[in-house]
Amino acid sequence: MTCETHLVTGGGGYPGYHLGKKLAELGKSVILLDIRPPSWQMVEGMKFIQCNITRYDEVEEAFRGVDCVYHLASYGMSGREQLNKKLIEAVNIGGTKNVIDACIKHRISRLVYTSTYNVVFGGQEIMDGEESLPYLPLDKHPDHYSRTKSIAEQLVMEANGREGLHTCALRLAGVYGPGEQRHIPRTMSMVEAGFLLMLYGEGSLQDFLHVDNLVQGHILAMQALSPANHSVAAGQTYFLSDGAPINTFLFFKPLFEGLGYKLPKLQIPLSVVYFIAYLTEWIHYIVGRIYNFQPMLTRTEVYKTGVTHYFSIRKAQRDLGYEPTVQNDLTLVLKEYIAAGHGRKRRKGSSFVYYLVNVIIGLIFASFILSYLPGVK
Numbered sequence: 001m002t003c004e005t006h007l008v009t010g011g012g013g014y015p016g017y018h019l020g021k022k023l024a025e026l027g028k029s030v031i032l033l034d035i036r037p038p039s040w041q042m043v044e045g046m047k048f049i050q051c052n053i054t055r056y057d058e059v060e061e062a063f064r065g066v067d068c069v070y071h072l073a074s075y076g077m078s079g080r081e082q083l084n085k086k087l088i089e090a091v092n093i094g095g096t097k098n099v100i101d102a103c104i105k106h107r108i109s110r111l112v113y114t115s116t117y118n119v120v121f122g123g124q125e126i127m128d129g130e131e132s133l134p135y136l137p138l139d140k141h142p143d144h145y146s147r148t149k150s151i152a153e154q155l156v157m158e159a160n161g162r163e164g165l166h167t168c169a170l171r172l173a174g175v176y177g178p179g180e181q182r183h184i185p186r187t188m189s190m191v192e193a194g195f196l197l198m199l200y201g202e203g204s205l206q207d208f209l210h211v212d213n214l215v216q217g218h219i220l221a222m223q224a225l226s227p228a229n230h231s232v233a234a235g236q237t238y239f240l241s242d243g244a245p246i247n248t249f250l251f252f253k254p255l256f257e258g259l260g261y262k263l264p265k266l267q268i269p270l271s272v273v274y275f276i277a278y279l280t281e282w283i284h285y286i287v288g289r290i291y292n293f294q295p296m297l298t299r300t301e302v303y304k305t306g307v308t309h310y311f312s313i314r315k316a317q318r319d320l321g322y323e324p325t326v327q328n329d330l331t332l333v334l335k336e337y338i339a340a341g342h343g344r345k346r347r348k349g350s351s352f353v354y355y356l357v358n359v360i361i362g363l364i365f366a367s368f369i370l371s372y373l374p375g376v377k
């Protein structure tokens with residue numbers, strides 16, 4: 001059976017919207033399902049349905065008449081969201097169960113689940129990793145988002161073959177591209193605030209995934225679930241990236257330098273950055289209930305940006321015919337930032353004084369919080 005009506009959960013978000021847009025351009029009928037509408041323009045063939053995936057009745061209703069489902073909706077990856085463990089579980093695990101049940105109820109035969117590298121990675125070095133790697137034990141995850149994404153992926157894999165449903169999972173590297181809203185604005189705001197004073201993870205390698213490659217991988221995976229393609233992807237997991245591992249700071253270098261910010265020369269040990277992230281998480285845990293600020297870095301983010309972990313895309317190439325068309329290219333992102341008026345401006349006073357003030361404020365705050373931690377007097 002061909003897929004005419006495609007439903008994208010999380011279709012209000014950056015990857016989901018772009019996937020839906022491409023499908024609509026290919027002449028498919030597309031439903032973007034999300035709790036919030038996309039902030040980009042809808043194109044012909046696209047329809048938005050407001051739906052909370054934690055509510056089964058809403059999901060069941062929205063899935064009526066749908067042929068295939070891409071499940072991208074998730075919660076808790078970064079920033080403030082990480083505090084709300086209950087909601088993370090409800091969306092990532094409960095929501096995924098609802099998606100599977102609604103697929104079965106409506107006899108939808110194809111479900112592509114959008115997963116993450118974090119289901120196998122927890123801070124250990126991985127070079128050219130393959131899909132045969134075991135899941136990271138659940139108690140070893142440094143954050144609840146990764147743990148719940150792993151549980152959800154396993155639920156989707158178990159659902160393969162249930163009442164005619166074919167499923168697969170795509171494990172993504174960090175997503176980027178023009179208009180991206182999760183990682184790049186946060187990174188740039190730290191750089192613009194003057195926090196790019198030193199580097200860490202020298203020589204380490206990580207993967208990235210351009211949104212165009214993400215879209216290509218999802219469409220190919222859906223096709224590879226079809227009986228016409230012998231359902232080759234059914235029950236399978238695939239790593240998806242640009243296929244060109246690079247150090248995180250070198251990846252961002254063209255963007256930073258294009259905006260007038262030089263990469264610093266000073267390197268500090270990863271363990272020091274990890275400790276700062278640990279402290280930040282503690283501060284966020286205590287203060288976040290009153291003032292839910294955006295944590296600067298979490299332990300998972302330190303691992304993700306400073307420890308070598310890159311994966312092979314050979315299985316996706318072989319089974320799906322996946323071929324990245326863009327590799328580590330921030331040209332359009334740079335253009336976008338320049339057009340929006342970003343770029344280094346001269347500060348009043350010396351930058352040394354500015355940094356010194358930042359460091360002093362940080363130290364006062366940290367010692368204030370430390371004095372409240374159990375056992376730290």
Ligand SMILES: NC(=O)c1ccc[n+]([C@@H]2O[C@H](COP(=O)([O-])OP(=O)(O)OC[C@H]3O[C@@H](n4cnc5c(N)ncnc54)[C@H](O)[C@@H]3O)[C@@H](O)[C@H]2O)c1
Pocket residue numbers: 009010011012013014015016033034035036051052053054071072073074075077091095114115116117149171172173174175176182
């Ligand atoms: N962005 C990355 O670097 C990255 C890396 C690996 C995996 N992923 C995966 O890609 C997918 C997209 O995530 P993202 O963070 O990039 O994009 P995103 O945050 O832009 O999209 C997630 C969407 O899910 C929606 N959502 C949250 N709770 C919901 C609910 N209860 N009901 C309906 N919709 C809900 C949000 O409103 C949001 O639009 C996720 O599954 C994520 O785990 C992303």
